[in-house]
Amino acid sequence: MLSGIGVSSIDELFEVIPEALRDPEIVLPPALSELEVMAELREMADRNANTHTSPCFLGAGAYNHFIPSAVSHIANRSEFVTAYTPYQPEIAQGTLQVIFEYQSMICALTGMEVSNASHYDGATSLAEAILMASNIARGKRTRVLLNGGINPMYLQTVRTYTQGTDLELESSPLLDGDVDALAERIDGQTACVAVQLPDFAGRLFSLEKLADAAHRHGALLIVVQYPIALGMLKPAGAYGADIVVGDGQPLGNALSFGGPYLGYMACRREHVRRLSGRLVGETVDTHGRRGFVLTLSAREQHIRREKATSNICSNQGLNMLVAAMYMAAMGKNGLRQVAELCYHKAHYAASEIAKLPGYRLVYDAPFFNEFIIECPANAEALNKRLYEEYGIIGGYALGSLEARLEHQMLVCVTEMNTADQIERLLAGLKEVVQ
């Protein structure tokens, strides 16, 4: 090869690097064989608790749901895993059709007209939705109203994304779920108002007033939704939401310590040219046969550069594939069943916890499968004992968000939690504070 190139050594190919800086000593642990690497990583993995071996009552943005075997197996096909962005559509019809089907199923689930091919996660899809609303208002409206029921991690991400813009973020206090008060704050300077339903505390509320108020003032309504809840709940699209976003992880994706997940993002058709991220459309080939291509790419960074709707240049391809296969596997009845299992199990657990001495439910609003309990002791300390003595991964201790909430715990129950696990949680909660 060297003689083909006309050089005598590989070093010659790197002469352009200043000599004093070339081939520095890099200190890394020595290379290992595959067998040794597997052993090392297995040892590390085993030092984590996991939801397969410990009952888990954590949600708060990442959810422990059943993943059908068929979904994991097909998602691992080499042809999906080791392909890239479908820049050559004639040899990427598999990926393209999966995206088209995913877009279609997200529209069905959310009650919206258009879906993109996914964003990084729920938090970034909300941030992108807010930038999109600002673009739709052509930068003339600068107020962004954020409900206190939005996942605080999502709010942090929104702050990060918007720090270089002139948008003014106005968020209600953490867990303040008063949407009527929020509706009253909307005015002609408001680009958008964003809420989460069910909210971070698991609560359900009506969107009607808010949608009316937003539209009366020409502002957009952005709603963050937990896709499993949409197996039974009326979707935000039916209430007139303009952009619906959320995390698609619960649709068949592993918890995997926080990622990769996918952010779904859907909007009304009139806004499609302001939507960020990839879009797949149907067309025909030279023989008139149906085929799929990336479309409206004139919105995107590789064409529009600094005028693009976003800098995003990938989607969460594999996670989107999993979400699409999960929705197809569950179908209309399966997803409803999963949602109902979550709902009934969570309500049973909540009503039994409320009977335990010293415990109470913090809110009496209707909820889906998450709820906040007030505990008779510091929730973090309580969680420690729940794991040590009962092998349970407890709910999310809210003291890490605000010290005043140190006795509160956000509990999540899904179809993965059996009656036995719920009884174990009840026994644990009762006994560790005695």
Added chain:
Amino acid sequence: MTEPLIIELSSPGRCAVSLPKLDVPQAAELPDEWLRDDLALPEVSERDLVSHYVRLSQLNYAVDIGFYPLGSCTMKYNPRINEDTARLEGFAASHPLQPAVLTQGSLELLCRLQDALAALTGLEGVSLQPAAGAQGELAGVLMIRAYHQARGDTARKVMLIPDTAHGTNPASTAMAGYEAVEVASDARGNVDLDDLYSKLGPQVAGIMLTNPSTLGLFEERILEVTAAVHAAGALVYGDGANFNALMGKVRPAELGIDIMHFNLHKTFSTPHGGGGPGSGPVAVRSDLAPFLPGPIAVRDENSYVLHMPKHSIGAIKAFYGQFSILVRAYTYIRMLGAEGLRDAAESAVLAANYLQAKLRGTLPLPYERTCMHECVFEGRIKGAEDVRALDISKRMIDYGIHPPTNYFPLIVPEALMVEPTETESLATLDRFVEIVQSIVAEAHSNPALLREAPHNAPVGRLDEVQAARRLILSWHDKG
């Protein structure tokens, strides 16, 4: 060869999954007004589901099938052990909000990966949080902004970006509220120093430099570029998209790079997944570490904890990064070690130079220089002027390989950007050379063969104009 839509396989009452019966007392139902009437998802059996997706997978080309020299994307082979380590139960089934004492293995892995990326770059602060290269860029530009603001220097509004840059650079710049100003390239494909000097000043916040550039060329006067930028009080952002050429060969910090992102899905062998997930960690020199996005895993006295840097730009996504991708990248680094990574970079550069040398004379080469990990040709054929780069690419499909990147970088007319990577055999490279030579011969003898290609793909050339005009974005749009 097309496949029906999953909705066309639907039949009422079918479901591919069996779920358990409710084992607790039923709660009161929600009022009807809260509940949806219908959920128009497909209803299919498991057997039909699996066949549908397996058949769809067979319509894809992929690295595992063959040569995929898609420039700028580093389509190297993805070792299978990465998939197994990422799926270990202790990683895959762990919840991100488990208390730190219950995630010590994951946090240690994050720390070790941060250490490795710091060692390779000489940049001591690392955040693994950004989800993709473009998000790493946004994080980097926001850190540049935070750095200047912390010094009370609020007059800097401009980001310099060479004309060879990926479109993400100006797009990230705009998202961070800066104005993108283009810097020209010179005749050798380097940043034009005169143009750079004329544009530097107290209004400049930084420069976004891709090195090697998207022309596959190492910036020959990079020390002068970074020195001039620093002298103007601005910072140098290194776009790490092409780090595969440099792993172990030079530390970017020593070239004057202050901040850079990695594309773990390119350089560190994590799969591209049909368009993602990527992973775009950022590394910075130590005095910029307080601005990193977080939380970040750190070693405490005798355990690992999550920590938010003091002046962090904030969280750029939920949680700590694309964790299972980070496991794969760590696995790759652990398998190769420092020597293995350097070998990979050398082999990638060797392969690209080999193709450049073998095809010199077959296709026009706009820059006559030693290239790095990729080489860029002009897809123009003398005597067959109506054949375009796109036609050459589509014809390659008929030969059973994936085409190179087309029409990028923008400054090369009819660009064909070829990145063979280090994982391809000499036989594969030689076969590619033969294929290009055959196609050039066909362009003279039978140009229609190219213009109508591909002939052997699952579908023929697709009508992109109609797709944008009629806009059918879901099966609901067909009414």
